[in-house]
Amino acid sequence: MTTAQDQLHEWDRQHVWHAFTQMAEYTPFIIERANGCTLYDLDGRSYLDGVSSLWCNVHGHNHPRINQAIRDQLDEVSHVTSLGASNPTTIRLARRLVEKSPAGLEHVFFASDGAAAIEVALKIAFQYWQQRTDPKPQKTRYLAFQQAYHGDTLGSVSVGGVDRFHNMFHPLLFDVVRAPIPDQFHRPQGITPQGACEYYLKEVESLLKIHHQHLAAVIIEPLIQAAAGMVFHPEGFYRGLRGLTRRYDVLLIADEVAVGWGKTGTLFASEQEQVCPDLLCLGKGLAGGYLPLSATLATTPLWEAFLGSHTDSRTFFHGHTFSGNPLGAAAALATLEVFDEENTLQNLPAKAQLLSKCLAPLASHSHVGDIRQRGLIVAIELVQDRELGKPFVWSERRGQRVCDFALQRGIWLRPLGDVVVVMPPLAIQPDELQQIADAVRAGIDHATRT
Numbered sequence: 001m002t003t004a005q006d007q008l009h010e011w012d013r014q015h016v017w018h019a020f021t022q023m024a025e026y027t028p029f030i031i032e033r034a035n036g037c038t039l040y041d042l043d044g045r046s047y048l049d050g051v052s053s054l055w056c057n058v059h060g061h062n063h064p065r066i067n068q069a070i071r072d073q074l075d076e077v078s079h080v081t082s083l084g085a086s087n088p089t090t091i092r093l094a095r096r097l098v099e100k101s102p103a104g105l106e107h108v109f110f111a112s113d114g115a116a117a118i119e120v121a122l123k124i125a126f127q128y129w130q131q132r133t134d135p136k137p138q139k140t141r142y143l144a145f146q147q148a149y150h151g152d153t154l155g156s157v158s159v160g161g162v163d164r165f166h167n168m169f170h171p172l173l174f175d176v177v178r179a180p181i182p183d184q185f186h187r188p189q190g191i192t193p194q195g196a197c198e199y200y201l202k203e204v205e206s207l208l209k210i211h212h213q214h215l216a217a218v219i220i221e222p223l224i225q226a227a228a229g230m231v232f233h234p235e236g237f238y239r240g241l242r243g244l245t246r247r248y249d250v251l252l253i254a255d256e257v258a259v260g261w262g263k264t265g266t267l268f269a270s271e272q273e274q275v276c277p278d279l280l281c282l283g284k285g286l287a288g289g290y291l292p293l294s295a296t297l298a299t300t301p302l303w304e305a306f307l308g309s310h311t312d313s314r315t316f317f318h319g320h321t322f323s324g325n326p327l328g329a330a331a332a333l334a335t336l337e338v339f340d341e342e343n344t345l346q347n348l349p350a351k352a353q354l355l356s357k358c359l360a361p362l363a364s365h366s367h368v369g370d371i372r373q374r375g376l377i378v379a380i381e382l383v384q385d386r387e388l389g390k391p392f393v394w395s396e397r398r399g400q401r402v403c404d405f406a407l408q409r410g411i412w413l414r415p416l417g418d419v420v421v422v423m424p425p426l427a428i429q430p431d432e433l434q435q436i437a438d439a440v441r442a443g444i445d446h447a448t449r450t
């Protein structure tokens with residue numbers, strides 16, 4: 001390594017405080033450039049991007065179409081505030097989002113990060129009940145699920161339920177009604193896979209019965225709770241939840257920050273169970289994984305509750321300086337166009353099948369407790385004892401050891417505890433999928449041997 005590279009490694013450790021990273025143990029991993037699904041470090045070593053740069057890259061890195069869209073926008077204007085002003089690119093994106101999303105969502109509030117999109121949804125839901133025509137001002141609370149992850153700002157942490165991340169901040173958080181995680185794999189004793197959906201819905205219903213008069217909204221990641229360890233919900237649970245929220249007059253917030261934008265096989269996860277939530281949050285892949293952009297989509301009844309004269313103070317007093325930034329919007333519009341031009345969603349089933357086939361031998365591995373897949377999201381759960389379903393001691397970091405091994409083979413992955421996650425960009429090619437799967441299999445053999 002040259003001295004310039006050493007210097008960067010040193011400065012990275014000294015000055016850059018990395019997200020979710022124990023800096024005392026951090027080994028710099030510095031990506032200098034990327035192309036397609038391949039990343040290159042300072043030494044020019046290449047790595048396949050097996051987690052789409054943390055669940056956000058869609059059509060690959062350095063895509064000429066998206067790059068050009070950003071450059072073209074750069075020559076027009078880089079930023080226009082959303083506070084009482086607009087620009088053509090952001091307007092066009094809002095229109096496209098309304099066209100593409102489940103029917104009924106017609107108003108788009110932009111922000112920069114997923115967590116901000118969640119804050120926006122929580123606050124819209126709250127304010128809606130305060131000032132709609134028939135107000136219900138006592139509806140001020142939220143129902144959220146165990147092990148939920150909705151971002152790291154204090155509102156999103158309040159609805160979050162990952163103890164390891166969130167317990168520390170408990171004194172700062174508001175209290176929420178907590179429902180059991182609708183986990184299709186880890187079910188309570190006596191609950192069969194077929195009976196799981198009904199069981200979990202009953203649990204939610206019993207909470208709604210008690211609390212609905214005080215609940216503004218239920219918040220959920222549809223189909224898959226990503227950060228919880230790619231926990232899959234029983235089929236039909238989300239649709240059932242929509243039914244319950246209507247029956248008990250509680251709003252439904254869908255957090256599609258992780259599962260949206262094609263990852264599960266359809267552009268929106270909500271499509272798969274024909275659900276239209278009252279509020280839909282998007283982030284991560286929205287601008288192709290290129291620029292920070294997020295959005296909260298709302299239905300017309302919600303929107304209407306905010307209309308009136310400025311003297312009524314019904315305005316949504318919330319904003320982010322870079323809400324709807326045109327560079328991000330240009331990247332998002334180009335990302336949507338590439339979906340059509342490259343038949344991205346049409347090509348997905350074949351890729352998903354190939355990945356499934358390549359990983360199938362793991363199903364009988366003595367240290368694999370479960371392997372689950374939806375679209376291009378795969379989770380492989382490592383266990384010490386498969387028969388007893390006994391987990392490894394968490395501090396042994398088996399999941400991380402698989403990823404360390406894969407990195408040596410030029411595959412970049414990031415685990416969720418002992419769940420090995422494969423979630424490549426949708427643009428991943430068959431030979432690349434094969435390489436990722438080979439590294440995962442070899443890595444699991446290696447990391448579970450002793």
Ligand SMILES: *Cc1c(COP(=O)(O)O)cnc(C)c1O
Binds near residue numbers: 114226
């Ligand atoms: C990543 C994520 C968020 C937060 O998005 P940020 O852009 O990191 O703030 C919210 N919800 C879910 C489901 C996520 O995966």
